[in-house]
Amino acid sequence: AQSVTQPDIHITVSEGASLELRCNYSYGATPYLFWYVQSPGQGLQLLLKYFSGDTLVQGIKGFEAEFKRSQSSFNLRKPSVHWSDAAEYFCAVGAAGTASKLTFGTGTRLQVTL
Amino acid sequence: NAGVTQTPKFQVLKTGQSMTLQCAQDMNHEYMSWYRQDPGMGLRLIHYSVGAGITDQGEVPNGYNVSRSTTEDFPLRLLSAAPSQTSVYFCASSSPDSYNEQFFGPGTRLTVL
Numbered sequence: 001a002q003s004v005t006q007p008d009i010h011i012t013v014s015e016g017a018s019l020e021l022r023c024n025y026s027y028g029a030t031p032y033l034f035w036y037v038q039s040p041g042q043g044l045q046l047l048l049k050y051f052s053g054d055t056l057v058q059g060i061k062g063f064e065a066e067f068k069r070s071q072s073s074f075n076l077r078k079p080s081v082h083w084s085d086a087a088e089y090f091c092a093v094g095a096a097g098t099a100s101k102l103t104f105g106t107g108t109r110l111q112v113t114l
Numbered sequence: 115n116a117g118v119t120q121t122p123k124f125q126v127l128k129t130g131q132s133m134t135l136q137c138a139q140d141m142n143h144e145y146m147s148w149y150r151q152d153p154g155m156g157l158r159l160i161h162y163s164v165g166a167g168i169t170d171q172g173e174v175p176n177g178y179n180v181s182r183s184t185t186e187d188f189p190l191r192l193l194s195a196a197p198s199q200t201s202v203y204f205c206a207s208s209s210p211d212s213y214n215e216q217f218f219g220p221g222t223r224l225t226v227l
Contacts, residue, residue, distance in 0.1 A: 094214025104156035
């Protein structure tokens with residue numbers, strides 16, 4: 001069975017500082033990996049996704065993530081955080097032949113201080 | 115395209131009441147899913163469907179029923195609401211060739227008293 005671990009429940013960074021949110025997954029075959037962002041009271045917005053190919057993927061809002069098979073990780077990064085990035089971030093994993101089901105991590109809440 | 119729409123946005127029920135959360139998509143997606151979101155638990159899959167007339171259980175199906183009579187609609191029914199079903203519910207759709215990428219609706223916030 002697939003599983004996703006986001007070890008950091010809550011992270012605080014200063015505006016302008018760099019950010020890395022951790023995501024570890026468990027799945028035997030090649031996973032499909034996603035990062036979603038959720039602002040308070042809002043729905044989920046897709047930041048970026050990995051299916052195959054280049055292991056460094058670029059997303060919206062200046063985010064990127066790197067797939068590292070050897071570490072079963074898909075960490076999300078941003079070089080310089082803006083106050084508007086404060087939100088909850090979810091990592092999710094899917095796989096071929098699973099009827100598009102996703103398994104989500106428990107989320108990381110990002111707070112940005114000015 | 116409206117994408118995935120959900121109604122209502124908010125709902126308050128009393129224990130034992132029944133209701134249906136509506137979900138519709140206009141992208142002609144074969145796959146549709148229902149998730150619930152609870153604090154500290156992320157999103158968990160309730161039920162899903164791979165096409166009209168075909169549904170299956172997800173991780174947390176107890177207390178919920180679904181049916182899929184058309185490609186566009188995938189309603190979620192609570193037959194006898196319980197306080198443990200207080201949550202935010204998200205409907206999602208996807209296509210078989212989208213590598214599991216889900217398109218989410220705006221959510222329904224349900225409170226059961």
